[in-house]
Amino acid sequence: MPGSMLALAIGSVLSRRLSLALTVLTMALSVALFLSVERLRIAARDSFDGTISGVDVLVGARGGELGLLLYTVFQIGDAAPSMRWSSFEDLAEDDRVEWSVPISLGDSHRGYRVVATTSGFFDHVRTGRDRPLRFAASSGERIDDVGVVVGAWVARDLNYGLGALIEIQHGLASAGDRSHQDSPLPVTGILEPTGTPIDYSVFVSVRAFEALHNGWRGSVPSETALDVLTVDLADPAFTPSLITAVYVGMKSKRRIFQLVEDVEDYGPEPLTAVLPGVTLSQLWVLVGSAEQALQLLAILIVVVALAGQITLLLATLDLRRREIAIYRALGAQPGLIGGLLVLEALVIGLIAAAVGLLFAIVGTGLAGSVLGSVLKLDLGATLLTPSQALALAAFIGVSAASGVPAGLLAYRTSLQDGMRARF
Amino acid sequence: MVIEAEDLQFVRRGGGFSLTLPSFSMAAGEAMAVLGSSGSGKSTLLDLIGGVLRPTAGRLSLFGQDATGLSSTALDRLRGDRMGVIFQEHNVLPFATVRQNVALGVRFSAARRARLTGPVDAEIERLLTLMGLEPAAVLHRHASDLSVGQRQRVAAARALLGAPDLIIADEPTSALDEGNQARFMALLNAARQETGAALLFVTHDPRLVEGFDQVLRLDEPAQSHGEDD
Structure with missing residues (x-):
């Protein structure tokens, strides 16, 4: 995307910074929770297997x-x-x-x-x-x-x-x-x-x-x-x-x-x-169900956060109709407008993943000694295992994909609105 | 010819609104006013000419091309390349600067960028001056900081950037007071004449149609049925 268009996209995002910041924070916390639970789960399993x-x-x-x-x-x-x-x-x-x-x-x-x-x-x-x-x-x-x-x-x-x-x-x-x-x-x-x-x-x-x-x-x-x-x-x-x-x-x-x-x-x-x-x-078959429940819970939290992202994008779409109408009047095609929203969702996902990773690293670093004494677990020094990196990449991908419903709606709205924003 | 419309008809999908337009044409550099009350089909006419709606019947030629045979993508490109649009309100991106707002005029069209006679910043400053704004004072201000009248003039500068063949103005003075209406109209006409663009000006105010080369009236009851958006 040309730099000036990116600057406009950033400007648009910043104009909605409060709602977006809250959404990114929610998503980042869910990512941090997911990564922390994963790290705890892996540590528990490693500790168990390696006893x-x-x-x-x-x-x-x-x-x-x-x-x-x-x-x-x-x-x-x-x-x-x-x-x-x-x-x-x-x-x-x-x-x-x-x-x-x-x-x-x-x-x-x-x-x-x-x-x-x-x-x-x-x-x-x-x-x-x-x-x-x-x-x-x-x-x-x-x-x-x-x-x-x-x-x-x-x-x-x-x-x-x-x-x-x-x-x-x-x-x-x-x-x-x-x-x-x-x-x-x-x-x-x-x-x-x-x-x-x-x-x-x-x-x-x-x-x-x-x-x-x-x-x-x-x-x-x-x-x-x-x-x-x-x-x-x-x-x-x-x-x-x-x-x-x-x-x-x-x-x-x-x-x-x-x-x-x-x-x-x-x-x-x-x-x-x-x-x-x-x-x-x-023995792991007996205690492993707790591990699965923990993993499922962490995944559900991430899903809820992603649903929140979709809700935010859809909710703010109505406020952005004038922006979309201007782009359309200037010759922007509906596909480009839909693509802008997917790009925005991707950027939100990237930021949330990065902030979530940071939270997880800091959080587990601070909680490491407490977990060690309470759960008798060594969380290890690995910040991101390959499976966690894969999960993070999947999160970013799903986050970008969650922009598709908003993108499709923007596409449809831009066709209906034509060159004017209807309020 | 910029526009040639013959027996244009539009029926909204699902019914509820239909519009029958008299045949008309517009030559290059000409100024045409479309006069009609609320719900008479003025906006629909603009969407037909802008290529975001397709006529149900009749023939529409834009810049010598049969618009009814063009794809949606081609119509979007035609609009971006050859038309400048000024809305009634909500014309500018409030979070963007005046410079960014005006520069958007050539963002989606390589043809309009190619028509720039000099650096884009110089052209933006020239058009802002033409529209009665002091570039140094407004260029880097956010559009949300401007008055309604200033925003409309910024929108006009954007519509003129890259020398489009046709300016579509959809009641651009309706949010302005009387004094600003006259000033805006004078500035728009002067700028348009300098660039040589044709003007399709939509209004419900009969006082504003004086001086136009043509006036297309959409008030006849037989022309529209139902509510236009």
């Missing part, structure tokens, strides 16, 4: 597969150790098994779950797309001794640094007399953020965990508690008798199902074997 990877089989005491996954991986629910240590040893010695890591749960530290395991956990467990666990800070000691490794969020929330001494509470109580208060353990490692429940976990060695519970009978404290810092954890006395679950990595993926069958038929005790990826997918 655990690199683990081929999850083995625990006989029970529901979903339950085993929930309390071992997502730390939802309460699970006392109930699988024999000997079963773990049998698994570890299996020729098909590349590595195995024991997991014991049941204790906590100031509201955060304690996971008793071995240093193998940090060597083999992955998050996201095969991302290894990395230490943000480490004293260099392996967890197999008395050291404690804390997740990124725990360190941040409780302001822990290396060398901080922490007390493990017995069970999931947050305080009180059921604390293993005689044996505060030093923090020897702090993990980098993963966006998974690992960030909210406190890791100790299974042997230290066993030593802490020396003499305890269920939830009744021991009268002869040990100072874990002074005992020799290599002592066979601190080999756990029971654990909660075992993470297993296979030498060959093709033998996974064979191992699962063998675990299910394991003679010494009834066990359950779970394929984490498959069970995660089953």
Whole structure:
């Protein structure tokens, strides 16, 4: 379009700046909401999918597969150790098994779950797309001794640094007399953020965990508690008798199902074997409807905003009849007049998309830490994913297309009005 | 000839209004007044000549071309290239400057741009002066800041830009007081005569038709039925 015509179009738009600004603001807010919801949804899904990877089989005491996954991986629910240590040893010695890591749960530290395991956990467990666990800070000691490794969020929330001494509470109580208060353990490692429940976990060695519970009978404290810092954890006395679950990595993926069958038929005790990826997918089917509802809601908000744009263009068309009549009298063809309105809708869409993107970036940037603490989600650093960029392009396209009804009406009006604006 | 109309008839789709026009013609540079009361069909006649309406019957020739055989696009082009239009009111874009409003006269027509004898800004200033406006004082003002009389003169300058063969003026003085009416008419006639354009001037006021080469009266009851817009 020649520059002078564009200047006139801009002048026309500016003459309706208040109503247009409100429409653009409404559309921008809807775009921001859509992008933010999308970002939240993707973060939720990534966090969910990436909770655990690199683990081929999850083995625990006989029970529901979903339950085993929930309390071992997502730390939802309460699970006392109930699988024999000997079963773990049998698994570890299996020729098909590349590595195995024991997991014991049941204790906590100031509201955060304690996971008793071995240093193998940090060597083999992955998050996201095969991302290894990395230490943000480490004293260099392996967890197999008395050291404690804390997740990124725990360190941040409780302001822990290396060398901080922490007390493990017995069970999931947050305080009180059921604390293993005689044996505060030093923090020897702090993990980098993963966006998974690992960030909210406190890791100790299974042997230290066993030593802490020396003499305890269920939830009744021991009268002869040990100072874990002074005992020799290599002592066979601190080999756990029971654990909660075992993470297993296979030498060959093709033998996974064979191992699962063998675990299910394991003679010494009834066990359950779970394929984490498959069970995660089953779980997502259950919780995924919320994701779809969220997505649908965001789309509906955008649709309402676009409907508002059409309404505005149609409503202001009547005010623009004199403008259209002048163009027509000067020889402008109806198609050009319709095209002007489509162009105007395109420009509105472009501005709304740009402002909406800006709102989304600023909004999620400001709300990132709140979302992290409330929803335990890492929104990541990606400002615009390819799918979001595609959605934004589609929004601009639909916005331009929404100018078509107004364009068609302007075309028809200009034919009816001829060279005069009829009011 | 600029216009040749023979036995023109127009019946609005769906009925309700019909117009029968006497045969008339207009030569280049001629001034014709169309006199008629409200609803007599004056606006319909202008739409027929402007090419936005098509006659139901009869023959209409514009600038030597049979207008009834032209496509809508060709009629739009013909109007843009060879006609300048002044409305009764709402003549200018209020959000645009005087310069932008006048320059619109050649925006949609390459033929009118080609007829400019010098730079468009110089031509705009010349026409504004012809219409009794001081270019330096009004050129960059928004049209909404002008008086009604000034806006009509800006519209006349726009209609004259690019030397169209025919100026169509649809009751351009109806919103002006008597003194401004006479001044506007004098300025328009002077400017038209300088450019050599023909003038088709529509009015309901018999006092304004004096001095025109022809007067076409649309008051006869047999000529129109129903309400014109």
